[in-house]
Amino acid sequence: xxxxxxxxxxxxxxxxxxxxxxxxxxxxxxxxxxxxxxxxxxxxxxxxxxxxxxxxxxxxxxxxxxxxxxxxxxxxxxxxxxxxxxxxxxxxxxxxxxxxxxxxxxxxxxxxxxxxxxxxxxxxxxxxxxxxxxxxxxxxxxxxxxxxxxxxxxxxxxxxxxxxxxxxxxxxxxxxxxxxxxxxxxxxxxxxxxxxxxxxxxxxxxxxxxxxxxxxxxxxxxxxxxxxxxxxxxxxxxxxxxxxxxxxxxxxxxxxxxxxxxxxxxxxxxxxxxxxxxxxxxxxxxxxxxxxxxxxxxxxxxxxxxxxxxxxxxxxxxxxxxxxxxxxxxxxxxxxxxxxxxxxxxxxxxxxxxxxxxxxxxxxxxxxxxxxxxxxxxxxxxxxxxxxxxxxxxxxxxxxxxxxxxxxxxxxxxxxxxxxxxxxxxxxxxxxxxxxxxxxxxxxxxxxxxxxxxxxxxxxxxxxxxxxxxxxxxxxxxxxxxxxxxxxxxxxxxxxxxxxxxxxxxxxxxxxxxxxxxxxxxxxxxxxxxxxxxxxxxxxxxxxxxxxxxxxxxxxxxxxxxxxxxxxxxxxxxxxxxxxxxxxxxxxxxxxxxxxxx
Ligand SMILES: *[C@@H]1O[C@H](CO)[C@@H](O)[C@H](O)[C@H]1NC(C)=O
Ligand SMILES: *[C@@H]1O[C@H](CO)[C@@H](O)[C@H](O)[C@H]1NC(C)=O
Ligand SMILES: *[C@@H]1O[C@H](CO)[C@@H](O)[C@H](O)[C@H]1NC(C)=O
Ligand SMILES: *[C@@H]1O[C@H](CO)[C@@H](O)[C@H](O)[C@H]1NC(C)=O
Ligand SMILES: *[C@@H]1O[C@H](CO)[C@@H](O)[C@H](O)[C@H]1NC(C)=O
Ligand SMILES: *[C@@H]1O[C@H](CO)[C@@H](O)[C@H](O)[C@H]1NC(C)=O
Numbered sequence: 001x002x003x004x005x006x007x008x009x010x011x012x013x014x015x016x017x018x019x020x021x022x023x024x025x026x027x028x029x030x031x032x033x034x035x036x037x038x039x040x041x042x043x044x045x046x047x048x049x050x051x052x053x054x055x056x057x058x059x060x061x062x063x064x065x066x067x068x069x070x071x072x073x074x075x076x077x078x079x080x081x082x083x084x085x086x087x088x089x090x091x092x093x094x095x096x097x098x099x100x101x102x103x104x105x106x107x108x109x110x111x112x113x114x115x116x117x118x119x120x121x122x123x124x125x126x127x128x129x130x131x132x133x134x135x136x137x138x139x140x141x142x143x144x145x146x147x148x149x150x151x152x153x154x155x156x157x158x159x160x161x162x163x164x165x166x167x168x169x170x171x172x173x174x175x176x177x178x179x180x181x182x183x184x185x186x187x188x189x190x191x192x193x194x195x196x197x198x199x200x201x202x203x204x205x206x207x208x209x210x211x212x213x214x215x216x217x218x219x220x221x222x223x224x225x226x227x228x229x230x231x232x233x234x235x236x237x238x239x240x241x242x243x244x245x246x247x248x249x250x251x252x253x254x255x256x257x258x259x260x261x262x263x264x265x266x267x268x269x270x271x272x273x274x275x276x277x278x279x280x281x282x283x284x285x286x287x288x289x290x291x292x293x294x295x296x297x298x299x300x301x302x303x304x305x306x307x308x309x310x311x312x313x314x315x316x317x318x319x320x321x322x323x324x325x326x327x328x329x330x331x332x333x334x335x336x337x338x339x340x341x342x343x344x345x346x347x348x349x350x351x352x353x354x355x356x357x358x359x360x361x362x363x364x365x366x367x368x369x370x371x372x373x374x375x376x377x378x379x380x381x382x383x384x385x386x387x388x389x390x391x392x393x394x395x396x397x398x399x400x401x402x403x404x405x406x407x408x409x410x411x412x413x414x415x416x417x418x419x420x421x422x423x424x425x426x427x428x429x430x431x432x433x434x435x436x437x438x439x440x441x442x443x444x445x446x447x448x449x450x451x452x453x454x455x456x457x458x459x460x461x462x463x464x465x466x467x468x469x470x471x472x473x474x475x476x477x478x479x480x481x482x483x484x485x486x487x488x489x490x491x492x493x494x495x496x497x498x499x500x501x502x503x504x505x506x507x508x509x510x511x512x513x514x515x516x517x518x519x520x521x522x523x524x525x526x527x528x529x530x531x532x533x534x535x536x537x538x539x540x541x542x543x544x545x546x547x548x549x550x551x552x553x554x555x556x557x558x559x560x561x562x563x564x565x566x567x568x569x570x571x572x573x574x575x576x577x578x579x580x581x582x583x584x585x586x587x588x589x590x591x592x593x594x595x596x597x598x
Contacts (some may be wrong), residue, residue, distance in 0.1 A: 010571070011171075020127075022140055027048065028048075028049075028050070028054075030109050032110045034111075034113075034114065035114070037078070038115075039082065040082050041082055044542070045079055046078045047069075048077045050071075050075030050076075052074075052075055053097075055099040057095035058102075059071050059073065060095070060096045060098055060104075061093060062094045062096070063094045063097055064088065064092050067081075068080060068081050068083065083115045084115070084560060086120075086153075088313055090113070093113060094109065117157045119158075119221070121151055121153045122214070122223040123212045123214045123225040124225050125148070127147075129227060130227060132145030132188065132231050134190060134231060134232075134233055135234050135238075135264035136200055137211060140192045140195040142313070143182070147188065148186050149188040149225060151214050153214060158219075160214060162213070162214060162216075162217075164212050166181050166208050167208075167209040167211075170208075171203065176197070177546065178198055179191065179208055198233045199233075199236050205232060207228060207229065207230055210435075234264075237264055239261075243429075244257060246293055247432045248296070248297050248298055248299040249298065250296050251430075254292075254293065254294055255293060257290050258293050258294060259291050261291065261299070261311070262291065269316070270289050271309075272291070273307060275307055278305075281307070285309060286319075289311075324478045346561070377401070378400070379397070379399070379425070380396065380423045382421050382432070386415050388415055393410065393418065393530045400479065403435075411519065413488075414439075417437065418439070419437075419497070420436075421434055443538065443540055443543075444539070445478045446476070446478040446535075447474040447487045448474055448531075449474045449548060449551040452548075452552065454553035455554070456556065457470065457553070459519060459555060459558070460519075460557075460558050461518070461559060461560070462514055462518070462521065463519060465515060465518060470512075471513070472513060473511065474489075474511070474533035476509065478535070481506075482537070483537035485509075485537070486536055487509040487533045487534070488536060491532075492530045492532045493529060494553075495529060499520075500516060501516040502515075502531070513553075520557070521558060524557065526555070527555040530553075532549055532550050533551075565591060566588070573586035
């Protein structure tokens with residue numbers, strides 16, 4: 001194109017030369033005129049031939065000549081050097097016509113020379129290297145950085161029109177471009193594929209080579225420059241928060257912050273959308289991304305809420321693609337805030353224990369980053385149930401959550417369980433935790449026999465091994481089904497040979513005295529037995545087994561040849577309930593091995 005214009009000017013010169021002296025396009029009387037001349041043209045180009053009219057005989061040139069424009073006395077206006085648009089785009093000149101004495105007889109008349117642009121400047125990137133970063137899952141087409149080049153040529157002509165292009169993306173897998181550039185503005189953004197697939201855990205670093213061309217990039221003659229762009233892909237911090245549990249019927253002042261979401265950069269507009277249409281939607285989000293419950297919840301009305309949190313840009317476009325996958329879940333609960341540990345079990349304290357004792361720790365979790373001001377939790381007991389024998393039985397260490405007994409020892413007889421409501425708060429919000437304290441018995445009760453003497457029993461020495469000859473019973477007032485209340489029976493006297501054993505029913509501590517080895521009249525005809533009832537767990541200091549834990553029993557063994565025997569252990573007979581008194585029910589038949597009468 002530049003060559004074509006040069007050619008034009010040559011023709012013009014030729015015409016002027018041949019047409020000198022003629023009135024017309026390139027010569028004429030002095031009057032205001034405007035000329036357009038391409039920059040960069042060879043010097044000594046004739047612009048116009050002014051014709052003097054009497055009494056004028058000569059011409060004078062003034063104004064922004066820059067030493068380039070001259071006028072010959074005969075009125076030939078020309079420039080002696082190439083023009084440069086970038087130095088001066090418009091020259092304002094004045095031409096005057098003078099008489100022989102040098103007096104101005106006409107003018108000065110304004111002559112304007114506009115310098116037309118040719119593409120004589122390269123576009124240049126302002127930086128030889130650019131660095132930028134983008135969050136994973138950023139919206140496709142949303143610029144996250146710019147490259148910028150300048151070109152001194154006239155931006156109103158193609159010469160100064162810049163065209164940006166990504167020449168190379170590294171790495172590039174399966175020929176998929178993750179980045180795109182606005183070819184006019186140099187704005188770099190993610191492609192749809194980039195928005196979906198970029199994953200910093202797979203590859204966080206990308207390099208682009210970006211070129212800029214002038215002439216709108218549309219001709220082979222355009223100049224170009226290139227630069228490198230290093231891009232770091234950062235993790236998307238826009239994540240669905242953990243499900244939150246909210247204590248129902250909270251009497252705390254609302255709204256209460258329950259959780260939060262954060263868009264990757266500041267300035268996002270947040271909103272909540274309920275998943276299902278509800279009569280009321282008691283949640284809100286502020287422009288920091290903090291989510292609040294706005295009214296007390298009622299578990300019977302609804303025990304779980306699901307809603308979506310959106311982050312949108314200033315035009316209301318969701319910042320994330322796709323937005324659907326993010327949801328928050330709120331569970332109302334009548335028991336336990338999820339940030340609280342469920343249960344603390346503590347032992348009944350003996351009166352002899354002195355001072356404060358630690359009985360457990362409330363473990364609460366804060367969703368904030370650890371070791372920040374937001375993650376410091378503060379604990380406070382706000383309620384105790386029952387308040388018996390008095391309120392304030394428990395203390396909690398404000399910053400550790402360690403429970404202690406205030407002063408009093410606990411008695412299971414007073415209450416076997418206490419419910420504490422503990423307020424856990426951090427800098428911004430608080431939650432209530434319910435803590436159950438089970439008062440567990442310790443072994444301060446001894447087993448006590450229902451009777452101290454089980455009397456006399458006479459048995460033949462050949463009574464079958466395995467026979468149960470006696471049931472005994474002791475009771476223990478400690479916590480049921482613990483080692484403190486379980487009873488083991490021992491025979492402490494009267495059975496040196498170990499002919500008897502005692503099994504205990506674990507449900508009710510009934511003891512069954514059983515023959516383990518055959519009785520022997522010759523060895524021991526009379527067993528003066530002493531039973532002891534014991535717990536597997538040791539007794540607490542200061543409590544001892546006493547006489548009530550012992551019982552006696554006398555077993556006489558008889559020397560019979562062989563006892564008569566029933567053929568059956570159990571006789572059964574059926575009678576109706578209205579049967580007359582005295583009706584015979586059945587026969588009991590026994591046989592004596594010796595054939596003696598029974
Ligand atoms: C590019 O640089 C020019 C010159 O410094 C400036 O006027 C323009 O605003 C810049 N464009 C962008 C998109 O930064
Ligand atoms: C430059 O980008 C626009 C959209 O921003 C597009 O329509 C046009 O085709 C692009 N030009 C070229 C040459 O790729
Ligand atoms: C919560 O409040 C509602 C309405 O006042 C009531 O029906 C419900 O029983 C309350 N629940 C509890 C555990 O207090
Ligand atoms: C048990 O036997 C002893 C000694 O033979 C006797 O003194 C006592 O009275 C008997 N007890 C009962 C309850 O029969
Ligand atoms: C203990 O339980 C056993 C089996 O259930 C039962 O046979 C026995 O009568 C019970 N003893 C007492 C004292 O209740
Ligand atoms: C044994 O101790 C218990 C209390 O532990 C008491 O009730 C009982 O009377 C005592 N028995 C005797 C025989 O002293």
